[in-house]
Structures are given as C-alpha cells and as structure tokens.
Amino acid sequence: MELETENPTFECYLGNLDPVWCPGCGDFSVLGAFIEAARRLRLPNHQIALVSGIGCSSRFPFFVKAYGFHGVHGRALPIAQGVKLSNPELTVVVAAGDGDGLAIGGGHLPHVSRNNPDITYLLFNNSIYGLTKGQSSPTSPTNLATKTAPYGLMGESMNPAFLALAYGATFVARGAAIKREHLSDLIEQGIRHRGFSFIEILTSCSSFNTKHLAITKVLQRMAPLETCPEDDLEALRLASDTRHIHLGVFRNVKRPTLNEQEEHIRQVSQKTGPVAVGSLLQAFA
Amino acid sequence: MSAQQPNELTLRIAGESGEGIITVAESLSRVAARMGFHLSTFRTFPAEIKGGACMMQLRLSERPLFHPGDFADALLAFNEEAIRANFDSLRDGGILLYEADIEAPLPRREGIASFPVPFHRIALQEAGNLASKNMIALGVLAQLYGFPIEPIVHLLEEKFRRRSKAVMENNRKGLDAGIHYAQQHLPDHFSGSLKMLPGPPKLVMTGNEAAALGALAAGLDCFFGYPITPSSEIMEYLAKNLPRVGGKFLQTEDEISAIAGVCGAAWAGRRAMSATSGPGLSLMSEILGLLSMTELPAVIVDSQRGGPSTGLPTKTEQSDLLLAVYGSHGDAPRIVLAPTTVRESLEVIVLAFALAEKYQMPAIVLMDQALSSRLETVDADILSNLPKFPPTEERGETPSEYKRFQLTETGVSPRVFPGTPGHEHISTGLEHNERGEPEYDEWVHTIMSAKRHKKLAALARDPLVSGLSSMFGAEEAEIGIVAWGSTYGPVTEAVELAIAQGIPVKALVPKLLHPLPHGELKAFLASTKKLIVPEMNFTGQLATLLRSTYRIPTIRLNRVKGVPFRAVEILEKIQEVAESAGRSRPEPELLESVGANRGES
Numbered sequence: 046m047e048l049e050t051e052n053p054t055f056e057c058y059l060g061n062l063d064p065v066w067c068p069g070c071g072d073f074s075v076l077g078a079f080i081e082a083a084r085r086l087r088l089p090n091h092q093i094a095l096v097s098g099i100g101c102s103s104r105f106p107f108f109v110k111a112y113g114f115h116g117v118h119g120r121a122l123p124i125a126q127g128v129k130l131s132n133p134e135l136t137v138v139v140a141a142g143d144g145d146g147l148a149i150g151g152g153h154l155p156h157v158s159r160n161n162p163d164i165t166y167l168l169f170n171n172s173i174y175g176l177t178k179g180q181s182s183p184t185s186p187t188n189l190a191t192k193t194a195p196y197g198l199m200g201e202s203m204n205p206a207f208l209a210l211a212y213g214a215t216f217v218a219r220g221a222a223i224k225r226e227h228l229s230d231l232i233e234q235g236i237r238h239r240g241f242s243f244i245e246i247l248t249s250c251s252s253f254n255t256k257h258l259a260i261t262k263v264l265q266r267m268a269p270l271e272t273c274p275e276d277d278l279e280a281l282r283l284a285s286d287t288r289h290i291h292l293g294v295f296r297n298v299k300r301p302t303l304n305e306q307e308e309h310i311r312q313v314s315q316k317t318g319p320v321a322v323g324s325l326l327q328a329f330a
Numbered sequence: 331m332s333a334q335q336p337n338e339l340t341l342r343i344a345g346e347s348g349e350g351i352i353t354v355a356e357s358l359s360r361v362a363a364r365m366g367f368h369l370s371t372f373r374t375f376p377a378e379i380k381g382g383a384c385m386m387q388l389r390l391s392e393r394p395l396f397h398p399g400d401f402a403d404a405l406l407a408f409n410e411e412a413i414r415a416n417f418d419s420l421r422d423g424g425i426l427l428y429e430a431d432i433e434a435p436l437p438r439r440e441g442i443a444s445f446p447v448p449f450h451r452i453a454l455q456e457a458g459n460l461a462s463k464n465m466i467a468l469g470v471l472a473q474l475y476g477f478p479i480e481p482i483v484h485l486l487e488e489k490f491r492r493r494s495k496a497v498m499e500n501n502r503k504g505l506d507a508g509i510h511y512a513q514q515h516l517p518d519h520f521s522g523s524l525k526m527l528p529g530p531p532k533l534v535m536t537g538n539e540a541a542a543l544g545a546l547a548a549g550l551d552c553f554f555g556y557p558i559t560p561s562s563e564i565m566e567y568l569a570k571n572l573p574r575v576g577g578k579f580l581q582t583e584d585e586i587s588a589i590a591g592v593c594g595a596a597w598a599g600r601r602a603m604s605a606t607s608g609p610g611l612s613l614m615s616e617i618l619g620l621l622s623m624t625e626l627p628a629v630i631v632d633s634q635r636g637g638p639s640t641g642l643p644t645k646t647e648q649s650d651l652l653l654a655v656y657g658s659h660g661d662a663p664r665i666v667l668a669p670t671t672v673r674e675s676l677e678v679i680v681l682a683f684a685l686a687e688k689y690q691m692p693a694i695v696l697m698d699q700a701l702s703s704r705l706e707t708v709d710a711d712i713l714s715n716l717p718k719f720p721p722t723e724e725r726g727e728t729p730s731e732y733k734r735f736q737l738t739e740t741g742v743s744p745r746v747f748p749g750t751p752g753h754e755h756i757s758t759g760l761e762h763n764e765r766g767e768p769e770y771d772e773w774v775h776t777i778m779s780a781k782r783h784k785k786l787a788a789l790a791r792d793p794l795v796s797g798l799s800s801m802f803g804a805e806e807a808e809i810g811i812v813a814w815g816s817t818y819g820p821v822t823e824a825v826e827l828a829i830a831q832g833i834p835v836k837a838l839v840p841k842l843l844h845p846l847p848h849g850e851l852k853a854f855l856a857s858t859k860k861l862i863v864p865e866m867n868f869t870g871q872l873a874t875l876l877r878s879t880y881r882i883p884t885i886r887l888n889r890v891k892g893v894p895f896r897a898v899e900i901l902e903k904i905q906e907v908a909e910s911a912g913r914s915r916p917e918p919e920l921l922e923s924v925g926a927n928r929g930e931s
C-alpha cells in the first residue's frame with residue numbers, strides 16, 4: 046500500500062470532473078470531509094472503491110480520484126457488498142441519499158448491517174429528493190410541504206441512525222455537513238472500523254429544502270456526544286432524541302466481518318484442504 | 331409407441347409424496363448407470379409443502395436418451411389416485427403393479443396386465459414397518475426386470491451410511507421381501523428385456539447439479555442468490571461445494587441484492603453468478619441493464635417454471651425467452667443461451683462464463699423445471715474438453731491514456747480491475763464517453779449504443795459459438811422444426827418416428843438464442859418450406875423472434891400443461907403438416923394456438 050507521496054495533498058484525491066451540485070449544497074462539504082479523511086489515512090487512490098446509487102449525493106464518486114461505480118437507484122449497498130466480499134483488499138465506501146438508502150434501497154440496510162462487511166456507508170440525509178427536484182423523502186418531516194405532498198405528508202419521518210442501531214450495524218455515527226472537521230473525523234473512524242460503518246450525514250439542499258434545514262435553527266439543536274454510549278438502550282435514546290440532534294459515535298463494537306465469516310466457512314468446508322472440481326464427480330457415480 | 335423397445339425400459343412410479351418413491355426411482359437410475367445404461371427421468375413435485383401426489387418416470391436404454399419417454403412399460407402405483415392419474419401413460423401391452431389394498435374399481439384397458447401387490451401387508455408383516463413399502467417396491471421391480479441385487483444393496487448402504495444400523499436392516503428386509511414376492515407371484519419373462527451392457531459406467535446427475543458443476547469448472551469465484559423453485563438446488567449445491575473449491579457464497583435478502591452482488595464482484599474483476607427462476611429474473615432486470623451499460627460480465631441461470639406471477643411454481647414451461655432477450659429498459663445487449671440436455675447444462679454454463687467475460691455483458695442461461703430436476707446419465711469425462719479462458723484483465727498502454735470504454739473494432743474495450751495503480755476510472759449507468767465520464771449528447775449515445783451492440787455481432791462470428799446448434803433429420807426435407815431448450819429431447823424422437831414413417835423432416839435446435847446464430851438459421855430456413863416451432867409456452871416466443879428476424883411464416887405448436895412434450899404430440903403435428911403440404915397456406919396462427927391450448931393432444 047505505497048502512496049506516491051509521503052504526505053498526500055488534498056489535490057491528490059480530486060477527480061477529473063468538477064462537482065455538479067448547486068451552489069450552497071451541503072454535499073460539497075461532505076466531499077471535502079471525505080477527502081480530508083482519506084488524506085489523513087493516506088489511502089492509496091487505486092485501493093479506494095467508491096460505490097453509489099442515484100441521486101445528487103450519489104454523484105460523489107465522480108469527483109474523487111479513485112475507482113468509482115455509479116449504479117442504479119437504491120442498490121449501492123448490495124453492489125458494494127459484492128465488491129468487498131470478492132476483493133477484501135479494497136477500501137469500500139458507499140455514498141447514498143436518504144431516498145436511495147432508506148426508500149428504494151431500504152430493504153438492504155438490515156441485511157448488510159447483519160452481514161457486517163467492512164464498508165463505510167455515507168448516508169447523505171437532506172430530507173428531500175434532490176435530483177428529482179423536490180419530492181418527499183422518508184426523512185422529510187411531516188410538516189414539510191413538498192411537490193408530492195403539497196397538503197402535508199403521510200407517514201412518520203424515519204430516523205436513519207436510530208434504524209442502523211436497531212439493525213445492528215457495528216459502527217453508527219451521525220455527523221453534519223456544516224461541521225466539516227467533526228465529520229471528517231467520523232469518516233476517518235468509520236473507515237478505520239473493521240465492519241459495517243453507518244454514518245448519517247445531515248446535509249442541506251439549497252434548492253429544494255431550504256426551509257427545513259434553515260441552518261441557524263438546526264445549528265442551535267446540534268449537540269455533540271462527549272463519548273460513545275456504553276449500552277444500546279442509551280444509544281437508541283440519544284439517537285431518537287427529538288429536542289437535540291446528537292452528533293458523534295453512537296456505537297462502535299467488534300463482530301466478525303463478512304469476509305472473516307466467509308473465510309471461516311471456507312476453512313470449515315475444507316477439512317483437508319481445498320478440493321479439486323474433478324473430485325466432486327465421485328458423488329454422481 | 332406401442333411396443334417396448336429392445337433393451338429399453340420405461341418405468342413410472344407414483345404415489346404420495348413422502349412414500350419414498352423418489353428413492354426407488356433414483357436407486358434404480360444409479361444402478362442402471364453403473365451398469366452402463368443411458369437414462370433420462372422426469373419427476374413431478376407436489377405443490378403442497380407436505381404430502382400430495384408425486385411421480386417419477388425413469389427410462390433406460392443402450393443408446394443416449396434425452397427424453398424420459400412418452401409412455402411407460404410399467405406403472406407401479408401405491409394408491410388409487412396414482413393409478414388414475416398415470417394409467418393413460420401406460421403403453422399398450424404395459425403392466426400395472428398396484429397396491430392390493432385398493433378396493434375401488436380400477437381403470438381397464440385391453441392389453442394391460444394388472445398385478446396387485448400387497449405392499450402394505452408385506453411391509454407390516456414381513457419387514458415390520460410401513461416405511462419399508464418403497465424398499466418392497468424396489469425389490470419387486472429389481473426382480474421383475476432382472477436388475478442385479480448386489481449393486482442395489484451397495485447403493486443403499488452408501489445412501490443410508492449416516493443413518494442407524496436398524497434403518498439399513500429394515501431396508502434390506504423390505505428389499506428381500508419384495509424380491510421374494512416377485513419370485514413367487516409375478517411372471518418372470520420380463521427380466522429378459524434388459525441385458526447387461528458393455529458400456530462404461532456413467533455418472534447420473536440432474537440439470538441443476540450439472541449447471542452448478544459447470545460453474546465450478548468455469549472457475550466461479552462468487553455466487554449470490556435467493557432461493558426459488560426450481561433453481562434452488564443450484565444454489566444449495568454451491569453453498570456446499572463452492573467454499574470447498576475456494577470460492578465465496580452469499581445468500582442475499584432478495585434477487586435484486588443477488589444480482590447487485592454479482593455486479594459488484596464482476597466490477598471487482600471476479601467471476602460471479604446467480605441462479606433464479608422467472609420471478610427472480612423479473613426483479614433482476616434493472617441491474618441486467620446496468621451490467622449491459624457498464625459492460626460487465628455476469629452469468630444468470632433462469633430455471634423456468636409456469637408463469638406469469640407465481641404461476642405453476644413446480645412445473646415446467648419455456649415462457650421466459652422474451653424476458654431473457656429483452657427484459658430491461660433501453661437497448662440492453664446480453665447473451666442468451668439454452669442447454670438442451672443435462673450434459674449441456676454443464677457445458678453451456680462454462681460457455682456462458684467464457685462469452686460473458688470475453689464480450690463484457692451479462693449472459694442468461696435458460697433452463698426449465700423438467701431439465702433442472704431430471705436425472706440423466708453423463709459420461710465420466712464430462713469435465714475434459716471444456717473451453718479454458720484466463721481472466722481477461724487488459725491494461726492500456728499508459729495509465730494516462732487508459733480508456734475503459736474505448737471504441738474498438740469489435741466494440742470490446744480493455745477492462746482494468748479496481749486496485750490497479752494509475753488506472754482509476756469511473757463506471758456509470760449514465761451514458762458516458764470512452765473514459766466513462768457522463769456525456770449525453772446525441773452522438774455519444776448513438777456511438778456508444780452502436781459500440782455495445784457491435785459486441786453481439788463479433789460474438790456471433792466467434793469460433794466459440796460456431797457449430798453450436800444441433801441439426802438432425804433428413805437434410806433434403808421441406809418440413810423443418812426449430813426448437814429450443816429441453817424440447818430438444820422429444821423433437822429428436824419425433825423426427826426419428828416421422829422418418830421411420832416415411833415423412834422427411836429435419837430439425838435445428840440453437841443453443842445460442844441471442845444473438846441468434848444467423849448463419850445456421852438462414853441456411854436451414856432457406857431450404858425449409860414449412861416451419862414448425864414447438865414450445866412450452868402459450869404465445870410462441872421463439873416463433874415470434876424467428877418471424878420478426880427472418881420474416882418467415884411459422885407453424886406454432888404450443889403447450890402449457892406444465893409437463894414436457896410427448897414425442898407423439900410433435901409427431902402428430904409433423905403428420906398434419908405433411909398431409910396439408912398440398913394446401914397452399916398453414917392454418918391461421920391464432921386459431922391454431924387456441925386449439926392447441928384447448929388441451930387436445
């Protein structure tokens with residue numbers, strides 16, 4: 046894992062393409078926080094595999110000098126799981142929006158959490174569908190009028206970090222685009238964590254959700270966690286607090302990763318070493 | 331087919347699921363294969379979770395067989411329902427062995443000899459438990475047809491090795507009681523119909539097992555799947571054996587996740603596959619298009635069952651062809667292959683991996699329930715002579731000039747895997763330029779669409795697929811048949827029967843269904859005046875493709891009964907077409923298909 050330079054610069058990680066996000070979009074800040082984390086971790090570019098779905102936030106891989114896979118809406122997580130299972134050498138990071146990750150792709154989160162692949166999942170939560178220009182998302186607050194809920198929204202709003210905790214993700218954190226330094230630190234910890242790291246990132250949409258994330262109001266409610274809660278109930282309580290928006294790490298525990306589990310199964314199956322395909326024919330005689 | 335063929339035997343065993351019918355048929359199959367016979371089987375699965383009617387037919391012969399036979403020489407039935415449901419499958423002159431306890435009046439037909447056998451009573455009185463009923467049946471059949479007993483005992487010992495000693499003792503008691511009963515009460519002239527053959531011992535496996543083995547032989551690295559009848563055995567076989575050969579297996583939460591995993595592994599440069607049935611392939615169709623767009627190899631097996639929707643989950647059909655060829659939005663090139671036999675299920679999977687990798691697109695392998703679950707003999711050298719193909723990573727001259735989607739003569743671009751220093755790039759489902767960067771202007775989309783489809787043209791010329799179609803029958807015939815998949819078996823026999831009756835007919839069975847093998851098909855169609863297309867679907871999906879591609883009229887023969895064609899059904903169609911040859915036009919298509927589906931045979 047040699048890097049060309051001892052101390053990679055921010056520029057070392059910038060991709061060929063310029064971001065296409067709207068001026069004032071919170072995603073710029075997430076990009077900066079990620080690159081800062083990659084720089085600090087001195088990740089070799091060619092070892093980074095960025096996988097995303099569809100959405101504004103899913104454009105993320107285009108702007109980083111790395112291997113990128115921009116797939117279809119909602120499937121970034123299972124695609125990334127395939128990448129990591131098949132090639133454990135790669136540092137796999139996923140970028141997804143709240144619609145991508147919790148609506149259309151919501152069914153994958155419990156299972157990937159359960160499998161615990163060593164993947165870092167950046168969930169960009171802007172509480173709106175950005176790319177499709179302003180429809181409700183599963184995290185839209187019920188009082189938010191959108192293009193598809195002009196008279197108000199049906200259904201409760203989802204809490205991403207709370208869900209990830211309940212699903213058993215081994216690393217769960219919440220950060221905010223507006224707190225870039227802190228976010229960078231969380232991403233660094235997430236990548237270092239061996240297992241599935243879920244990072245909810247509160248970000249803003251400067252075009253379609255200006256009201257909800259009126260920055261000053263939200264800023265007032267943000268409360269950094271001093272330390273990672275010791276037990277799950279406390280973590281769940283803090284993650285679901287409606288008065289404060291707690292930022293920080295809610296859980297950081299160790300469990301065998303998907304690749305470790307796979308390796309174990311391979312060893313169990315090969316009591317006396319690997320088997321040649323030809324020898325399997327005996328069973329059909 | 332009214333007479334028993336020399337050195338050929340077709341047995342049908344029927345009863346209630348759980349009565350051990352499959353064990354009887356499988357044991358006889360294995361022993362016959364060890365004796366050097368060729369064989370093919372067919373079995374039905376009850377739709378019920380427990381119980382329900384169950385049947386397995388087994389046909390053995392001294393020549394290769396790819397069809398379990400239209401009619402049985404003998405039917406062994408454990409209950410009244412089994413007799414009623416299967417009596418019509420007995421050939422004239424066949425024999426019925428049935429549970430003597432049945433009191434209801436039995437169906438009769440002239441020329442059928444019926445023998446009551448007190449399976450129930452022998453099981454209780456002589457073997458000591460009801461469960462050994464099937465062993466008594468095994469003993470009766472073995473004695474009746476002169477199967478050697480030692481190999482059967484040996485096989486049972488292997489099969490029940492892990493079970494308690496008492497189980498094997500009971501089995502032995504039942505077997506001996508059955509043999510004894512047959513010696514005392516049944517005629518002994520049938521045993522002459524089977525002779526020990528000099529052929530080398532053969533292997534017996536199902537289409538699903540062959541497909542799974544083929545994947546291992548092709549160097550499968552990763553399997554991702556979600557269980558679904560009738561493909562689950564592929565997944566189960568790989569769950570057990572893929573780790574043993576060093577590969578990785580993951581049961582995912584649904585088929586979308588499964589094909590997503592395949593996609594991720596393929597992008598990472600590993601050989602990956604999934605196996606499913608129609609409902610799963612429907613869910614996969616969006617990512618199939620992503621694989622076409624990002625030019626990644628993948629192998630997907632679809633073991634077809636009756637559809638649409640949940641349809642007939644345990645029965646066979648060939649109704650996913652158009653889904654396989656076109657199923658995805660946009661113009662999404664892929665390869666579609668269909669093996670016709672168990673042996674080919676193995677070979678075609680290997681070919682699917684080779685082609686998918688060479689042409690960087692998904693390959694769908696269409697099987698069906700009958701092929702997936704039927705036992706068939708294959709030669710012991712089945713793994714030799716398979717195409718070898720090394721991984722196809724290809725780096726550009728210098729990293730800075732590397733273009734993942736470079737325009738080339740064949741449309742195939744150099745593929746570099748993540749982890750390679752200096753070649754960082756992006757793959758996207760958005761339309762993109764040669765470097766993979768999103769670009770949607772009209773020319774980029776036109777040029778890139780052409781590039782992706784050019785690969786299909788190159789593939790069609792590839793020596794790997796030349797001569798892949800089966801062609802047989804009378805070369806000069808004006809009546810031709812084009813069929814696909816497991817319908818091959820009954821077609822080969824129908825063609826033989828027609829020729830024996832003096833009706834010249836020929837057939838072509840392509841294994842490559844997309845792109846169609848134009849060279850072979852055009853030559854065949856040019857010399858064909860009447861084209862019959864038998865398919866196990868309602869609308870004639872291959873016929874539709876043939877008509878639209880070659881602008882030829884087709885005479886469809888469609889069946890959606892959930893069971894394979896009988897050779898005589900195809901023979902009757904050949905006869906009908908031969909008779910109407912004087913008339914100028916085939917009957918109107920629609921009426922024909924409605925007639926066919928009224929259930930007449």
Ligand SMILES: Cc1ncc(C[n+]2csc(CCOP(=O)(O)OP(=O)(O)O)c2C)c(N)n1
Nearest residue numbers: 099100101102118142143144145174175176
């Ligand atoms: C199968 C499918 N359905 C719908 C869409 C349209 N679509 C694209 S992105 C998107 C939602 C984007 O919102 P989010 O995932 O929250 O990401 P953001 O753009 O806000 O970053 C939708 C509905 C699609 N591309 N594919």
